[in-house]
Amino acid sequence: MKKKILFLCTGNSCRSQMAEGFAKRLGPGIFDVYSAGIEAHGLNPRAVQVMSEAGIDISKQTSDVLTKEMLNGTDLVITLCGDAKDKCPILPAGCQHVHWGLQDPARATGSKEEVMSKFREVRDEIAFRIQKLVSEL
Template identity: 60%
Template sequence: MKKIYFICTGNSCRSQMAEGFGKKYLTDFEVRSAGVETHGLNPKAVKVMAEKGIDISDNTSDLIDIDYFNSCDLVVTLCGDARDRCPVIPKNVKHLHWGLMDPAKAEGSEDEILDVFRKVRDEIEIKVKELA
């Protein structure tokens, strides 16, 4: 089975959402996510994914597993920080970079912040579907 790794800074929002969509749409892949740091699972990411019928509430915020990383077929970085701080990607591993805004940095009312989470979620879903 092919392996894909979604990586962002803290493995709290973007990569978690990508993992959720990956498990739904990328049935030929083992799908995981990680961060160059761990920030804990963001409850707003859980909430907006539940709106799409995807439960990520049991996910954990994990650091990059170098053995899995090195054995991947595809590594997707979801922000510039992850791209810049990621371990060196082996030559035999395909790398894609999706420069997505960090919804955790959104400001405003609760509804405005959730709208940012939904916008990023929807961008991720489109990109994951394109991989399928």
């Protein structure tokens, strides 16, 4: 039976979108994967670009605000930032919560290449954590 996983961050624009993309790629048949945010900031084009570099197209994913209905039947909620962790609603009985405190690449400063480097760094960290999650199941 597939596990329902929800990735949650503040704006559902970068980290949770990348996590959704990797989990769908690395865990087919294992996970039903969703992502949401405390707010919806729209899909970040830099996240789309760095995921494309990794061979994963997230351009059709949508930036969604978390609803109580999304939590129904969810087995695991993974928060990707402190804001989402702090504002995460009470989870249904039986739902696990894991926190991955990752820097927000959308807040990176510097040259275009420095900003893209931060996006790639966060992308690679998410890929590593998703691979570990898959191997543990």
